[in-house]
Amino acid sequence: MSTPDLARDYLGLDALLSDAELAWRDTVRDFVATRIRPDIRKWYEQATFPAELAPEMGRLGLLGTHLSGYGCPGRSAVEYGLAALEVEAGDSGLRTFVSVQGSLAMTAIHRFGTEAQKERWLPPMAAGEAIGCFGLTEPEAGSDPGGMTTTARRDGDDWVIDGAKRWIGLASIADVAVIWARTEDGVRGFLVPTGTAGFTATPIEPKLAMRASIQCDITLAGVRVPADAILPGAAGLRGPFTCLNEARYGIIWGAMGAARDAYEAALGYALERRQFGKPIASFQLTQEKLVDMVLEIGKGLLVALHIGRMKDAGTLVPEQISFGKLNNVRTAIAIARQARTILGGNGVALEYSPMRHASNLEGVRTYEGTDEVHTLIMGRAITGISAFT
Ligand SMILES: Cc1cc2nc3c(=O)[nH]c(=O)nc-3n(C[C@H](O)[C@H](O)[C@H](O)COP(=O)(O)OP(=O)(O)OC[C@H]3O[C@@H](n4cnc5c(N)ncnc54)[C@H](O)[C@@H]3O)c2cc1C
Numbered sequence: 599m600s601t602p603d604l605a606r607d608y609l610g611l612d613a614l615l616s617d618a619e620l621a622w623r624d625t626v627r628d629f630v631a632t633r634i635r636p637d638i639r640k641w642y643e644q645a646t647f648p649a650e651l652a653p654e655m656g657r658l659g660l661l662g663t664h665l666s667g668y669g670c671p672g673r674s675a676v677e678y679g680l681a682a683l684e685v686e687a688g689d690s691g692l693r694t695f696v697s698v699q700g701s702l703a704m705t706a707i708h709r710f711g712t713e714a715q716k717e718r719w720l721p722p723m724a725a726g727e728a729i730g731c732f733g734l735t736e737p738e739a740g741s742d743p744g745g746m747t748t749t750a751r752r753d754g755d756d757w758v759i760d761g762a763k764r765w766i767g768l769a770s771i772a773d774v775a776v777i778w779a780r781t782e783d784g785v786r787g788f789l790v791p792t793g794t795a796g797f798t799a800t801p802i803e804p805k806l807a808m809r810a811s812i813q814c815d816i817t818l819a820g821v822r823v824p825a826d827a828i829l830p831g832a833a834g835l836r837g838p839f840t841c842l843n844e845a846r847y848g849i850i851w852g853a854m855g856a857a858r859d860a861y862e863a864a865l866g867y868a869l870e871r872r873q874f875g876k877p878i879a880s881f882q883l884t885q886e887k888l889v890d891m892v893l894e895i896g897k898g899l900l901v902a903l904h905i906g907r908m909k910d911a912g913t914l915v916p917e918q919i920s921f922g923k924l925n926n927v928r929t930a931i932a933i934a935r936q937a938r939t940i941l942g943g944n945g946v947a948l949e950y951s952p953m954r955h956a957s958n959l960e961g962v963r964t965y966e967g968t969d970e971v972h973t974l975i976m977g978r979a980i981t982g983i984s985a986f987t
Contacts, residue, residue, distance in 0.1 A: 627687075630684050638688060652729065662723065663696075701845035702845050744835060756825065760821070796819040851902045854926055867941050905919065931963060
């Protein structure tokens with residue numbers, strides 16, 4: 599039996615993956631190594647989203663990975679998770695693009711759209727030739743999307759949408775926006791081409807997290823769309839929550855990618871850096887930090903894989919996604935911050951990844967349900983009592 603690489607995969611978790619899953623994971627890892635890692639510091643510093651990567655990511659099968667038909671890759675939940683893991687090891691901003699495009703915008707169309715809407719949008723979105731965004735959050739409605747005030751009213755056969763959205767990923771470069779709005783029949787989703795008169799998206803700048811991705815304020819001023827812009831399959835908040843659950847699932851894996859990269863950066867540095875005549879990795883306090891990271895990454899990956907296997911088996915319930923999102927993002931932030939300390943002063947330099955990951959993960963902790971929201975979901979699940987209001 600060969601000696602396992604304990605520094606890289608302490609628990610030998612690769613053995614839990616099939617050859618096809620490992621090959622896919624390695625394909626995405628290679629893409630991140632050659633197309634994201636060399637330039638991520640520049641994009642982060644310049645607050646640039648590398649939109650030119652979208653078609654490449656589409657060709658690789660990173661957009662709508664878990665969706666089938668209409669040019670989508672049709673991969674399993676675990677394969678989608680492995681892709682999120684590897685992309686976020688590069689940067690959370692790039693994984694956020696994968697999530698917004700595939701889990702939010704494409705999932706909304708795939709699950710709730712008409713045949714014509716699917717044919718129109720999904721093939722170019724899967725190819726990375728069209729970009730989508732997902733407008734749920736508003737300036738005054740975040741954790742409680744039921745408080746949204748954006749409205750859509752009938753005017754003849756058309757719909758007219760008025761309101762504002764905030765923090766909407768990719769909106770300023772998107773071709774189509776999935777906009778959730780209040781109607782006489784409750785909350786409904788609409789496909790709004792971003793060139794429609796009255797639609798304006800303005801990037802929120804400057805940001806201290808997710809600098810290699812875009813989030814925007816959107817204003818909708820008398821935006822007129824035809825009758826067939828509505829997503830017929832989504833009625834009420836169940837529609838957007840279905841999409842959010844897909845994105846939350848990807849985050850469970852992705853956060854562990856950022857954590858792993860921070861750990862690997864700290865380990866490499868600790869073995870090289872010498873103080874008091876020895877590598878800092880030789881000090882017990884440094885080893886304790888590294889061991890704590892290995893413990894938490896191993897546990898977080900097991901949680902991700904177990905939840906992924908349940909998702910593929912069709913047995914996963916949304917409350918279990920909250921377990922993974924809350925635990926793995928909180929854990930990843932702690933790991934990235936601890937990794938930064940091992941780098942000493944160099945830990946605050948952009949040259950090293952841990953503090954970039956820690957900053958990005960503050961955004962990840964907030965979107966797709968904050969720590970508090972997932973705590974309340976789990977609290978309600980185990981007590982039967984809602985503490986939301
Ligand atoms: C980087 C980034 C990308 C995003 N991308 C998108 C996107 O693409 N599309 C989109 O629609 N939205 C997006 N969002 C918005 C995100 O989903 C919201 O920021 C999030 O839901 C929180 O809403 P809020 O910011 O309004 O905070 P609030 O809801 O105002 O919350 C503020 C604080 O109060 C706490 N709180 C709220 N209610 C309770 C309660 N009942 N009990 C205890 N504590 C509570 C929260 O947990 C939080 O700590 C993004 C956000 C970020 C930061």
